[in-house]
């Protein structure tokens with residue numbers, strides 16, 4: 452990927468700037484800045500406790516950051532000047548002919564999902580276990596259905612506008628069930644599905660909210676190799692056919708290196724590397740962080756790496 456093709460510099464959908472999150476005396480995220488390219492799969496990686504989930508929680512409104520700006524350009528090309536004006540003005544978002552932009556650090560979590568278009572999944576699956584797979588996907592579209600009812604008794608009375616919206620919601624749910632290969636389990640309670648199927652259902656549920664940005668917290672955790680390969684295919688499909696930007700936290704380097712357009716590496720709440728998968732894979736600081744060596748040893752790792760790359764024509768699987 453050359454410099455021109457870096458969506459995260461030419462067309463960022465999400466810009467995290469100087470994000471800091473403190474828990475009492477603990478600095479979990481330390482003046483972190485990065486961009487997520489529109490239509491990219493972006494991976495946030497790093498050793499345990501590096502601050503990845505905290506970043507997710509700030510982006511999705513579960514935490515209010517101690518400091519920093521998190522701007523989501525939902526569509527269009529909102530200029531930096533317009534963004535600066537919004538920031539100064541104290542509003543949460545701006546919608547105009549040239550596009551819409553949302554300052555997520557100022558918004559409540561439900562508004563981030565509903566109007567900014569950010570959906571997420573969790574490290575620990577959070578489906579409605581007693582509801583069927585289909586019902587889980589219909590509940591996800593509750594906001595849209597409420598809008599169609601005009602927030603009145605229209606839904607109960609079965610007015611045409613509501614009936615059409617209900618039909619469309621069911622069609623969307625069925626389509627996503629088919630796509631994640633769960634159509635034959637539509638009427639089974641979510642809790643009865645095997646683990647890998649629950650993970651896919653959670654992704655389908657997030658997609659039913661029509662997100663611009665889909666945040667996945669360790670989607671490959673607990674999956675077997677076949678399921679991991681299916682997940683890769685699904686995520687590429689979401690990116691390529693639906694244009695959804697994907698931001699994922701992932702420990703499975705096979706998944707990260709195969710599907711990511713862009714990788715950001717955190718260590719102790721700071722960014723230590725940012726680039727394409729192959730750039731990051733060959734970054735000595737990243738290798739050092741994963742191997743847990745001290746800072747002084749990084750030079751040594753870098754020297755080792757220089758020697759290795761001099762003898763190895765193609766980069767491969769360093770992590």
Ligand SMILES: Nc1ncnc2c1ncn2[C@@H]1O[C@H](COP(=O)(O)OP(=O)(O)OP(=O)(O)O)[C@@H](O)[C@H]1O
Nearest residue numbers: 474477478479497498499500501502503504505506
């Ligand atoms: N709500 C909280 N209260 C206090 N400390 C927290 C809280 N959430 C996270 N932390 C701390 O912040 C640091 C970063 O944690 P975080 O969960 O963001 O890391 P992570 O990179 O997602 O780790 P993992 O890969 O293990 O999930 C850790 O030291 C953690 O203990």
